[in-house]
Amino acid sequence: MNKALRNPLLYVLFVLPAFVLFLAFFIYPIFTAINHSFASWNGISKNLSYIGLDNYATAMHDKAFWKSVRNNAYFILFSCLIQVPLIVFFSLLIASVKKLKGLYKTAVFMPSIMSTAVIGILWGFIYNPDFGLMNKVLGMFGIPPVYWLSDKNWAMLSILITNAWQWTGFYIVMVLAAILAIPRELEEAAAIDGASGIQRALKITIPLIMPIISVVIMLSVAGAMKAADIVLVMTKGGPAGSTDVMATYMIRYAITSFRHGFGNAIAVLIFVFTILITAAYQLFVSRRTERIEY
DSSP: OHHHHTOHHHHHHHHHHHHHHHIIIIIHHHHHHHHHTTEEOOSSSSOOEEOTTHHHHHHHTOHHHHHHHHHHHHHHHHIIIIIHHHHHHHHHHHHHOSSOHHHHHHHHHGGGGSOHHHHHHHHHHHTOTTTOHHHHHHHHTTOOOOOTTTSTTTHHHHHHHHHHHHHHHHHHHHHHHHHHTSOHHHHHHHHHTTOOHHHHIIIIIHHHTHHHHHHHHHHHHHHHHTOOHHHHHHTTTOSTTTTOOHHHHHIIIIITTTOHHHHHHHHHHHHHHHHHHHHHHHHHTGGGSOOOOO
């Protein structure tokens, strides 16, 4: 057995199936998309005419495209500035309870395993201007109904809240696992020294879980760049394109119009923007987060 394990061919045979799948479903589609992004093609005919950078120039000069880029930026900012602090807060809160901790973890995790279509429909009822829960609550304070999904001033915020509600629980479980892995002796020693709960959280717990918080931010950024399903279910990019993100822009202006080459150009731009943002984060922020050894 040991002799067989020392044979390099055995490792190649184990790796080969996964490598073939990686080439077929990741590398090949990327290069195909890049190739088609330089062409004018309807996605059906065999005629593929190359037009250089025209597809990219069309996107760069389209105000609707830059509006979708701005909306993706809203997703990222909302995730990093609002969602992540709430994730840390609720993780600390759940970690501090003595009873029913498993129930709380299950409760917060439930939305992340639900279908986005179900969540979109559910929150569509909550945002309904006539009988929705949001307007019912506002009516208790004498505030007139708000058209959450049909008013361009509120539609994007409504989607951001719904998206955060869906995925916050998933990240809470990750952060909570990191908190519970911290040796209790550290907090007990701080408590003996007279540190309050807030001081222990700010000076001990949060610094120790910064690596996992960094991972949560990275996943949030990546998720924000590929956000599309929640927008399609709730508003389809409306009203008047005010909630379009880059992925829905690609579907709206390229895929459904049989502009396959232009759609691939948008896909390449999404890929490039995601790489640049994650690389910048890794370079300027994540590298400064040291690995913690207890």
